[in-house]
Amino acid sequence: MRAALAQGALALALIAGASPAHALFGDDEARKAILDLRGRVQQYQETTDQRLAKIEAQLADLVSRLSNAQLDNQSQADQLRQEISKLRGQIEVQAHELAVTQRQLREQLATVDNRIRRFEPVEVEIDGRKATVDQTERKAFEAALALFRAGDFKSALVAFNQFQGQYPDSAYSPAVHFWIGSSQFALKDYKGAIASHEALVSKFPQNPRVPDALLNIGYAQAESGDRAGARKTLQSLIDRHPQSPAAQLARDRIATLGR
Amino acid sequence: MRHLVLALLGALLLPFAASAQMRIDVSGVGATQYPIAIARFATDGRVPQDVSEVVRGDLQRSGAFRIIEQAAAMSDTAQIDFVDMRRRGADAVLTGSVARLADGRYDIRYRLSDAVRQTTLGGESLVVAEADLRYGAHRIADWVYEKLTGEKGIFSTRIAFVSKQGSRYKLSIADWDGENVVTPLNSPEPIISPSWSRDGSRLAYVSFESKKPVVYVHTLATGQRKAVANFKGSNSAPAWSPDGRTLAVALTIDGLSQIYLIPSDGSAPPKRLTTSTSIDTEPVFTPDGSALYFTSDRGGSPQIYRMPVSGGDASRVTFSATYNVSPRISPDGRSLAYVSRRDGKFLVVVRDLASGAERVLSEGGREESPSFAPNGRWIMYATQAGGRDSLVAASVDGRVRQRLTSNAGDIREPTWGPFSN
Numbered sequence: 001m002r003a004a005l006a007q008g009a010l011a012l013a014l015i016a017g018a019s020p021a022h023a024l025f026g027d028d029e030a031r032k033a034i035l036d037l038r039g040r041v042q043q044y045q046e047t048t049d050q051r052l053a054k055i056e057a058q059l060a061d062l063v064s065r066l067s068n069a070q071l072d073n074q075s076q077a078d079q080l081r082q083e084i085s086k087l088r089g090q091i092e093v094q095a096h097e098l099a100v101t102q103r104q105l106r107e108q109l110a111t112v113d114n115r116i117r118r119f120e121p122v123e124v125e126i127d128g129r130k131a132t133v134d135q136t137e138r139k140a141f142e143a144a145l146a147l148f149r150a151g152d153f154k155s156a157l158v159a160f161n162q163f164q165g166q167y168p169d170s171a172y173s174p175a176v177h178f179w180i181g182s183s184q185f186a187l188k189d190y191k192g193a194i195a196s197h198e199a200l201v202s203k204f205p206q207n208p209r210v211p212d213a214l215l216n217i218g219y220a221q222a223e224s225g226d227r228a229g230a231r232k233t234l235q236s237l238i239d240r241h242p243q244s245p246a247a248q249l250a251r252d253r254i255a256t257l258g259r
Numbered sequence: 260m261r262h263l264v265l266a267l268l269g270a271l272l273l274p275f276a277a278s279a280q281m282r283i284d285v286s287g288v289g290a291t292q293y294p295i296a297i298a299r300f301a302t303d304g305r306v307p308q309d310v311s312e313v314v315r316g317d318l319q320r321s322g323a324f325r326i327i328e329q330a331a332a333m334s335d336t337a338q339i340d341f342v343d344m345r346r347r348g349a350d351a352v353l354t355g356s357v358a359r360l361a362d363g364r365y366d367i368r369y370r371l372s373d374a375v376r377q378t379t380l381g382g383e384s385l386v387v388a389e390a391d392l393r394y395g396a397h398r399i400a401d402w403v404y405e406k407l408t409g410e411k412g413i414f415s416t417r418i419a420f421v422s423k424q425g426s427r428y429k430l431s432i433a434d435w436d437g438e439n440v441v442t443p444l445n446s447p448e449p450i451i452s453p454s455w456s457r458d459g460s461r462l463a464y465v466s467f468e469s470k471k472p473v474v475y476v477h478t479l480a481t482g483q484r485k486a487v488a489n490f491k492g493s494n495s496a497p498a499w500s501p502d503g504r505t506l507a508v509a510l511t512i513d514g515l516s517q518i519y520l521i522p523s524d525g526s527a528p529p530k531r532l533t534t535s536t537s538i539d540t541e542p543v544f545t546p547d548g549s550a551l552y553f554t555s556d557r558g559g560s561p562q563i564y565r566m567p568v569s570g571g572d573a574s575r576v577t578f579s580a581t582y583n584v585s586p587r588i589s590p591d592g593r594s595l596a597y598v599s600r601r602d603g604k605f606l607v608v609v610r611d612l613a614s615g616a617e618r619v620l621s622e623g624g625r626e627e628s629p630s631f632a633p634n635g636r637w638i639m640y641a642t643q644a645g646g647r648d649s650l651v652a653a654s655v656d657g658r659v660r661q662r663l664t665s666n667a668g669d670i671r672e673p674t675w676g677p678f679s680n
Binding site: 081082085086088089090092093096097100 | 536537556557558559560562575578615
């Protein structure tokens, strides 16, 4: 617009400047020239206006397209944000469910462990020695021993014999021999008692129960009238295990045998 | 389930009784109710408040006691007929006296006796001004409650709440039973989110009196108040740190609502704590002040999160519904109360934080603003019933529920104050 106006003004200035030099021109001619120039200025203006309108339209179109794009972007961003929130929520829930499941699993495993543990071998101490036994085995032994301690020697003998049949290689074997012998002694089966204790002494010579077994053999021999045998057994006990409490009892017994 | 209605007629006849008449409905009873006879306290007739009646109301409403009627007045020094008390089923007997002193104050003496062993469980005395006779009675109820249950009583604690009467809003403070109302603030614009400082000396709240939400701190003893959060946008949901020096607030200063920390005297600019692209609001400090629980919709639905006060990641706490808001932590820090939408109802739920076990406490379905009693045994919340807002105090074990309604319009936004000293 401004350029067009400047052009028009320049043209007018040229005409004004030219008029004194061409004083020969009549008024009519000058008027014609002015009209002509006006027409040209108007033409310029019209063309310029058209071009301007076109540019404006293009610009408006561009702006509207841009703002549409921005709106799209905005709504996409919103959607994405919502989507992220939803995903985040899902992750939170799943992480929580996983944690809960893990905890439950741990608890269940602990329960199963506890159940299994009841059947697993346990470590026990038998006559001062550590050994691993099955839980049922330990229970059977302890049940038989309880019978002995309660003074029910008959039932104890049955139970220990059963135990020996069921667990022939048990870590309890030396003890079982001992308690079978002791039960037999209590039931006055001196022969049986001697055999059982001798089995212990010969099979497990290093067992800490050996001195007590020998003492019991000596007692059983004495009770069954074998004084010489008794003396021999008790003396060998004293010789082999002089520091044992059984040796002291053996000395006392030998003294009574002598009378 | 027993249902009884108590109209506190005694209190209403008194000159200083609040004009806003409160009514309490109690339903349910405790697991075991301790039978106690409460004698009318002996007086010379010049005492304007039936102290023993207030004690009786407190103990009865707690659900933990069965009150054995005792018509005759019995002073703390009276000889008790234990055989008769036992015959009537009382395990304990409370007796007492109230006497006016020369300076106008009142001397309350009381004694609790064990009717089974026929011995005294102790007795104490209180000297109070006339205006504090009710308070004295609540202290006695606290003492009896603690003697017989081993837990601290909450009868002398106070509650803050907002009531709307016509077009006016009132921020009020009352005894736990809704009596003895005082109104620190009366405004034509809404008041929300009152919050007690732990020492009970100050209330923070949001007031719309300047046509937008602004957080104020109100010192109750002096009546002085100060706008401590008045930033661009919305200022809401104040919560006190245990030491009373910091407030957690929700501000929209940077766009969406986020959690900020500000000094409770408003002396420094807010420090932003959460940085999410979602709405974070309703912060509340843990009792040890190390962490905050708050509500956020960052996971697509409003849920409760926990984060350290020092900043860092927030971890989600609630999972079992798609709408869980308004977290409140118990005084021992072990349980979380919140409002959960389930089957279209808004219910108060209490969650054991260690085990995750939940208990739904309310039944109305339009519940909001849960708040723990300072002994952690009760939760007060607002509910809508019959188109009116009222308050409910429910025992955390879910057995006893009492509803406070007021003839003074709708009451809501309750928050339970701390133990009094």
